[in-house]
Amino acid sequence: MADFFQLLFSGLATGSIYALAALGFTLLWQASGTINFAQGEFVMLPAFAMLAFASFGMPMPLSFFLTIVLAIAVLGWAFKRGIVDPLFRYGMMQIVVATIGLSIAMRNGVRLTGAEAHPFPSLFADRIYNIAGVTVTQSDIGTLVLAMLLVIGTQAFLARTITGRAMQAVAQNTESASVLGINVPRMIFYTFAINAILACAAALLVTPVYLAKFDMGESLGTKAFFAAVIGGFNNSRGALLGGLIVGVGENLAAAYVSAAYKDAVALALFMVVILFKPQGLLGRKEERKV
Amino acid sequence: MSGPLLEVKGLKKSYGAIRAVGGVSFQVMPGEIFGVIGPNGSGKTTMFNSVLGQIEPDAGEIHLNGQNITGLSPLQLNQRGVGRTFQTLQVFGKMSVRDNLIVAAQEHRGTMWSRMFAPGDSGLGAKADELIDLFGIRHVADKPAGSLSYGQQKLVDIAMAFMSEPALVLLDEPCAGVNPSLVGGISTLLKQLNQQSGVGKRASSFVVIEHNMDFVMDLCHRIMVMVEGEVMAIGTPDEIRANKQVLAAYLGS
Amino acid sequence: MKKQSAIIFTSVALLALLVAPHFLKSYGVYLLTYWLVFILAAMGLNLTVGYAGQKSLGHAAFFGIGAYTVAIMMKAGFSFWLGLPAAAAICFVTGILVGFPALRVQTIYLAFATLGFNTAAWLVMRNEEQYTGGTFGINNIARPELFGLSLDGALAYYYFTLGVTIVFGLLLFGLLRSPWGKAFTALRDNPIRAESLGVDVRNYTLLSFAIGAVYAGVAGALFASLVQFIDPAPFGVGQSIMMYLMVVIGGPGYFFGPVVGAAVGVVLPEWLRFAQDWYLFVFGSAVVLLMIWLPDGLLSIPDRIRARRESREASAARAAAVTAAAANAGKGSGA
Numbered sequence: 001m002a003d004f005f006q007l008l009f010s011g012l013a014t015g016s017i018y019a020l021a022a023l024g025f026t027l028l029w030q031a032s033g034t035i036n037f038a039q040g041e042f043v044m045l046p047a048f049a050m051l052a053f054a055s056f057g058m059p060m061p062l063s064f065f066l067t068i069v070l071a072i073a074v075l076g077w078a079f080k081r082g083i084v085d086p087l088f089r090y091g092m093m094q095i096v097v098a099t100i101g102l103s104i105a106m107r108n109g110v111r112l113t114g115a116e117a118h119p120f121p122s123l124f125a126d127r128i129y130n131i132a133g134v135t136v137t138q139s140d141i142g143t144l145v146l147a148m149l150l151v152i153g154t155q156a157f158l159a160r161t162i163t164g165r166a167m168q169a170v171a172q173n174t175e176s177a178s179v180l181g182i183n184v185p186r187m188i189f190y191t192f193a194i195n196a197i198l199a200c201a202a203a204l205l206v207t208p209v210y211l212a213k214f215d216m217g218e219s220l221g222t223k224a225f226f227a228a229v230i231g232g233f234n235n236s237r238g239a240l241l242g243g244l245i246v247g248v249g250e251n252l253a254a255a256y257v258s259a260a261y262k263d264a265v266a267l268a269l270f271m272v273v274i275l276f277k278p279q280g281l282l283g284r285k286e287e288r289k290v
Numbered sequence: 291m292s293g294p295l296l297e298v299k300g301l302k303k304s305y306g307a308i309r310a311v312g313g314v315s316f317q318v319m320p321g322e323i324f325g326v327i328g329p330n331g332s333g334k335t336t337m338f339n340s341v342l343g344q345i346e347p348d349a350g351e352i353h354l355n356g357q358n359i360t361g362l363s364p365l366q367l368n369q370r371g372v373g374r375t376f377q378t379l380q381v382f383g384k385m386s387v388r389d390n391l392i393v394a395a396q397e398h399r400g401t402m403w404s405r406m407f408a409p410g411d412s413g414l415g416a417k418a419d420e421l422i423d424l425f426g427i428r429h430v431a432d433k434p435a436g437s438l439s440y441g442q443q444k445l446v447d448i449a450m451a452f453m454s455e456p457a458l459v460l461l462d463e464p465c466a467g468v469n470p471s472l473v474g475g476i477s478t479l480l481k482q483l484n485q486q487s488g489v490g491k492r493a494s495s496f497v498v499i500e501h502n503m504d505f506v507m508d509l510c511h512r513i514m515v516m517v518e519g520e521v522m523a524i525g526t527p528d529e530i531r532a533n534k535q536v537l538a539a540y541l542g543s
Numbered sequence: 544m545k546k547q548s549a550i551i552f553t554s555v556a557l558l559a560l561l562v563a564p565h566f567l568k569s570y571g572v573y574l575l576t577y578w579l580v581f582i583l584a585a586m587g588l589n590l591t592v593g594y595a596g597q598k599s600l601g602h603a604a605f606f607g608i609g610a611y612t613v614a615i616m617m618k619a620g621f622s623f624w625l626g627l628p629a630a631a632a633i634c635f636v637t638g639i640l641v642g643f644p645a646l647r648v649q650t651i652y653l654a655f656a657t658l659g660f661n662t663a664a665w666l667v668m669r670n671e672e673q674y675t676g677g678t679f680g681i682n683n684i685a686r687p688e689l690f691g692l693s694l695d696g697a698l699a700y701y702y703f704t705l706g707v708t709i710v711f712g713l714l715l716f717g718l719l720r721s722p723w724g725k726a727f728t729a730l731r732d733n734p735i736r737a738e739s740l741g742v743d744v745r746n747y748t749l750l751s752f753a754i755g756a757v758y759a760g761v762a763g764a765l766f767a768s769l770v771q772f773i774d775p776a777p778f779g780v781g782q783s784i785m786m787y788l789m790v791v792i793g794g795p796g797y798f799f800g801p802v803v804g805a806a807v808g809v810v811l812p813e814w815l816r817f818a819q820d821w822y823l824f825v826f827g828s829a830v831v832l833l834m835i836w837l838p839d840g841l842l843s844i845p846d847r848i849r850a851r852r853e854s855r856e857a858s859a860a861r862a863a864a865v866t867a868a869a870a871n872a873g874k875g876s877g878a
Contacts, residue, residue, distance in 0.1 A: 035651055083831060090838045092651055093598060097791050100784055101830025108823035222780075229655055260670040267662050274656045278648045342739075368741040376739075382732035384796070385725065393725040397741035405722040412722045454741065 002133040007251045013140040015247020016147030020202040021224030022231065022239035023151055024195035029233050030171035031191035034084050035096050038103035040221020042075050042196070046203040047212045048110060051118055060121060064204060071196040080192045103221070111214040122208035143205050150201050151240050154194065158236065167191060223247075226270045232280020241282060245269065293356060295320045295495045296341075296458055301350035303336050310336040311347070312519040318458070323484055323496045325510030327503070333519035334499050335377075338462060341497075342374055343367050354458065369398075373456035377463045379443050383436025387427060387446050390435045391418040395453035414453070421449045425479065441472050448476070452483055461498045465505055473502060477509050507531070515539075556802075557709075564701050572697040573769075578810045579704045580766045585789045585801030585808075586715055587758025592787065593795030594719065595751030596731025597645050601657030602786045604664035605634045605756040607778025609763025614681045614773055615674060623687030623768065630764040631757045638756025642749035649734075661783045668775040680774030684767050694768075704765050711758060716798065718754070727751055728796075785809070788830060794840025803841050 021039055028034045036042070046067045053063030083102065087094045124142040128135055158164040169177040170187040178184045202220075210216045227246045231238025246266045254262035273280060294317035303311045311333040318324045328334050340347040343364045352360045354370060362370070382390050396405065396412040405412070422431050425445045430438055435446050444464070451459050464480070465473050484496060500506050506513060507527040515522040515536050523533050530536055564572045588602045612633055613626035644656040668675050675681065686694045687703075694700045718724060729737040730747050738744045767773050789808035793800030807826070815822045837843060 083835070086835045087838070090834075093654075094834050094838050096651065096654070097788065098831045098834040100788065101827045101834065103827070105824050105827025105831065108820050108827060111820045112824060225655075258670075261666060264663065264666055267659055267666075271656065271659045271663075274652055274659065275644055275647060278652045364735075364739045365741065365743060368739055374739050376736065380733055380736040382729050382736070384732055385728055389725055389728075393722075393729045393737075393742070394740045396722040396725060397743065399722075402743070402746060405726075406718065408722050410720045410722070410724070450740065 003255070004252075005134045006136070007255050008248055009134065009136050009144075010140050011248035011251030012244055013143045013147075013247070014251065015227075015244035016144050016151070017202055017206045017243070018220070018223045018227045018246050019151055019240045019243025020147050020198050020205070021220060022227035022243050023154060023236055024198040025224055025228040026231075026233045026236050026239045027154075027171075027191050028195050029228075030236070031167065031188050032080075032084055032088070033092055033095070035092060035099070036195075037096055037099040037221070037225075038106060038217075039199075039224050040217025040219070041103045041106040042071075042199040042217070043202045043206065043220055044110065044212075044214070044217035045075065045106060046071050046200040047120060047207040047216070048113075050203065050207075051120065051212055054121075064200070067203075068197055068200050071200050072193045074196075075199060076192040076196040077189065080189055084192075103217070107214050107217065115214060117211035117213040117216075120207035120212050123204065139208070146201075147205060150198065154198070155236060157194075163187075163190065223250075223266070226266045229280060230266075230269055230273050232283020235280065235282045238280050238282035242280070294318060294353075295322075295355060296497070297353040298337075298341065299351045299353070301337060301340055301352070302348045303333075303340055303345065304348055309519055311340070313350070314516070314519070314521055315350075316514050316521065316524060318495050318497060320457075320495055321484070322512065323480070323498065323510045325506040325513040326497060326499045326516060327501070327506055327513060328516035328522075331518075332516040334516055335462070336519075337516070338460060338497075338499060342372070342460060368454070368456075371454075371457040373451040373454060373459040375447050375451045375459075375461045375464060377466055379440070379447060381435040381443050381446050381450070384434055386432050387435050387438070388415075388418050388422065388431045390446055390450055391421055391453050394450035395455075398454045417453065421452060424482065425449050426475075441468050444468050444472075445476075445479075448479070455494075457494055459494060459496050461496060461500075463500055464498065465500055465502045473505055477505055480509055560705060564698055569697045572701050574810055574813060576697070576701045576704050576769055577813060578805055579701075579708045580762050580769060581786075581789070581805035581809045582801050583708050583711055583765070584759045584762035585786055585793070585805050586712065587755035587762070588786050589755075589790050589793075589795060589798075589801050590715065590719075590727070590758070591751050591755035592790050593797070593800065594724065594731060595727040595747065597642075597748060597751055598650055598654040599641075599657045599752065599755070600654045600780070600783050600787055601641060601659075601661035601664075602755070602759050603778045603780070603782035604661040605638065605759035606763040606766065606782070606786075607664060607668055607773075607775070608634055608637060609760030610767040610773050610778070611668060611675055611681075611763075612760070613764040614684050614767045617685060618681060623685070623764075627761065627764045630760040634756040634760030634763075635753045638753035639749045641756070642752035645748050645752065646745055658780055658783065661778075661780050665775055665779045668778060675775070678774060680772060682772040684771045684773065686768045686771070700769065704769070707761065707765060711761065715758075719798070723747075731796075790840075792830065792833060792840055794842035797840060797842040800840055800842050 021043055024042070025036060025039050028036050049067040049070055050060070050063045053066050054060060058066070083098050084095060087098055122139055123146075124139040127138040129138065129141070158168055166177070166182045167187045167190055169180065169182055170184050171191075174184055177187070206220060207216070210220070223246055224243070227242035228239050229242070230245055231240065231242025233239070249265045249269065250262045253265035257265065296318040298317075299315050301311055301314045302309075314333070314337055316324070326334050326337070336345070339345045341352055343362050343366070346361055350360070351358055354372065357370075359367060359370065382393065385393065392411050392414045395414050395417065399405065399412050399414070400408060411418070422428050425448075427442060427445055427449075430442060435443060438446065444467070448461070448464055451461070461480075464476055468476065480496065480498075484494065498506065498510060507530075510527060512524060512526055513530045514524045515530060515533075517539050522539060523530060523536050525533065560575075564575060567575070584602065584606050587605075588599065591597050591599045591602070609630040612630040613623060616626040616629060617623060641657060641660050645653050648656060669677055671677070686700055688694060689703060692699065694703045719727075726737070726742050726747050729740070729742050730744060730751070734744050785808055789804030790800060791804070792807050793802065793804030812819060812822045812826065833841070837847070839846075
């Protein structure tokens with residue numbers, strides 16, 4: 001039983017990172033109809049940026065801050081203006097293809113600088129706690145707490161602040177939002193900026209485990225994507241639920257079912273959701289338009 | 291005297307607590323043009339979609355040529371000779387106008403298997419050309435339908451509904467969004483088609499939803515007025531014009 | 544005019560394909576064969592995605608199923624000539640099954656579902672070691688014989704693959720010219736309208752998947768015998784995405800789109816293997832730019848130029864008409 005709780009807990013920690021990436025994914029979708037196939041690379045790039053700043057001798061907090069600024073400019077503003085805006089009129093699949101291209105370019109662009117994995121400093125000490133027979137690492141606790149705080153913070157921002165509500169209005173109905181005098185392009189940009197910040201945070205939490213490598217985004221992107229679909233990618237709470245389900249599910253499956261098929265659990269759930277509840281567990285149903 | 295082509299009996303449909311259609315009955319005779327008018331929200335479209343198999347009615351029956359067709363899918367209805375047009379433009383944008391017309395009838399020829407080996411135009415080229423000339427769209431026949439003006443696409447849309455020589459055609463606001471100068475032309479075309487088309491060149495029947503009152507009064511043999519999901523009156527254009535209740539509820543205001 | 548140039552282009556290309564290998568070393572011939580295999584696979588996907596509009600991101604699974612079917616059957620002692628139709632048949636049936644989700648969900652949801660199918664198929668290939676050899680794969684896959692002729696040599700196998708590709712190309716061409724082609728296009732452009740006109744959306748959707756899958760399966764069978772060693776790597780989600788990109792780059796719904804797409808998607812990177820990272824970086828960036836400037840693919844360039852010329856001519860004609868009218872008006876007032 002202690003094993004089970006241990007697996008559950010570390011699954012929750014991993015899942016909360018998936019949730020961070022998935023949250024950005026759902027926000028982008030809601031605000032601008034963008035399905036970002038480069039979401040994993042949006043986490044990988046900040047990891048390398050932080051390492052680069054650190055290699056110039058900057059302390060970690062400063063390089064994290066600079067990375068956020070850079071990410072908002074590149075993964076937020078430039079991504080929106082350069083790719084999403086011009087493609088918006090063609091439709092969703094064109095954006096999907098473009099972000100696939102983007103992910104290939106980013107992954108192999110980074111690979112040009114070297115294919116080896118770089119170690120990444122952890123925020124947390126290498127400590128292990130024993131709570132009622134269950135051993136948990138400080139990093140698991142810290143990751144879970146920080147990721148949850150970020151997800152809840154983002155939710156609160158969207159629900160409680162004027163800007164956040166304006167962003168939600170844009171996500172629900174762009175036309176009426178603009179009639180109400182909301183600056184739609186700016187709100188959409190804010191969404192892209194939040195996605196960039198969440199990606200930086202995810203990079204900070206995940207890289208110590210995964211190591212900074214050009215292809216680290218590949219599996220992370222897939223998991224975030226599964227999480228977003230399972231939870232419902234027109235609902236931001238769904239991203240959290242989906243992330244935790246995927247994290248816990250793969251951890252338990254690896255231990256109790258088969259390590260070789262551990263990815264199949266998230267996959268099976270994903271397929272069931274797609275086919276029987278395509279709007280996701282918490283998502284709103286989208287009407288078929290005539 | 292043969293029976294009605296289309297018979298709708300006690301059709302009901304509610305969305306939650308909102309009653310969209312509450313017990314509508316009417317008959318459409320062979321060769322008849324039957325108009326349906328009513329203010330927005332009067333249940334016209336819900337009635338239409340129930341007849342066309344897009345939504346399932348809560349109660350009531352729909353008969354075509356005496357056969358119960360309630361609950362059949364749009365595909366099955368089309369196979370039984372029911373054609374339709376849509377309120378919004380629904381052409382195949384990347385295909386040429388001529389191919390749009392051909393695809394509109396090809397599935398009525400042969401079987402799936404035999405169509406795999408059939409010529410590209412399924413032997414429908416002449417029929418398509420006939421309609422292209424009738425609708426006056428010869429000059430754009432080889433252009434992609436999506437590149438035409440709104441009015442031209444609307445004509446293509448209507449022409450497509452007639453390609454398979456259906457016994458019954460349901461037209462959902464054929465004049466919506468069309469330049470007023472074209473409305474008279476559409477009316478003339480529909481009258482011609484009413485006489486010419488149909489299986490074995492028998493006259494075919496139409497059900498037309500339309501807001502343009504002059505158009506409906508001019509085109510239709512009989513008109514049904516719907517208000518709040520109920521039938522207020524059915525009669526000839528003259529009878530409808532003279533109906534005080536209708537005037538008060540709909541035309542008068 | 545357009546038809547003539549297409550015929551001339553096709554004949555020249557065919558002639559080039561017939562003659563080219565004689566000027567190439569065996570690696571060049573291998574690359575050409577490799578290209579043909581992917582053309583065949585992408586042709587199938589072009590039917591599913593480009594013509595019928597079903598956003599499938601699981602095509603590599605069919606490619607893999609074809610390859611593994613032939614490899615496993617040949618290892619069990621059966622002939623390639625039994626394996627090939629078996630691969631096609633299995634892919635046809637699987638294709639129909641994978642098509643069912645498309646009746647429930649469309650666009651990105653369908654892409655997700657097919658992607659999930661691909662992941663599942665890949666997991667089976669990797670994990671079911673007793674049949675597939677797992678990550679070690681299956682090696683020493685033999686090349687077939689045809690009428691007593693050994694196809695073992697690079698050149699012989701090239702001509703064999705070319706023949707198969709041409710036959711399947713012609714079959715597809717015939718299918719697309721028949722009423723089926725129009726039905727698929729109608730399904731892509733507007734499924735609801737298509738259904739109201741008697742197009743059996745269910746049958747055509749399933750068949751667009753099944754026929755596309757057969758092309759991938761046959762291509763996979765040829766691939767297995769070409770590379771003579773298969774492992775799960777080339778049949779993953781990444782390959783499916785690459786195949787989708789091939790169709791999109793060439794031009795979805797353009798018959799020769801896959802020819803261009805396969806060249807850019809697999810032959811160039813294989814040829815430029817020494818600079819693969821650079822190639823993929825440039826390739827990825829090029830896909831982004833292509834989407835922005837040419838969302839209908841490379842083969843849409845002639846159509847674009849024609850459309851631009853037509854609109855220029857139309858505006859020139861309008862301008863001329865205006866000038867003429869103005870001149871007439873001037874004369875009128877002068878008189």
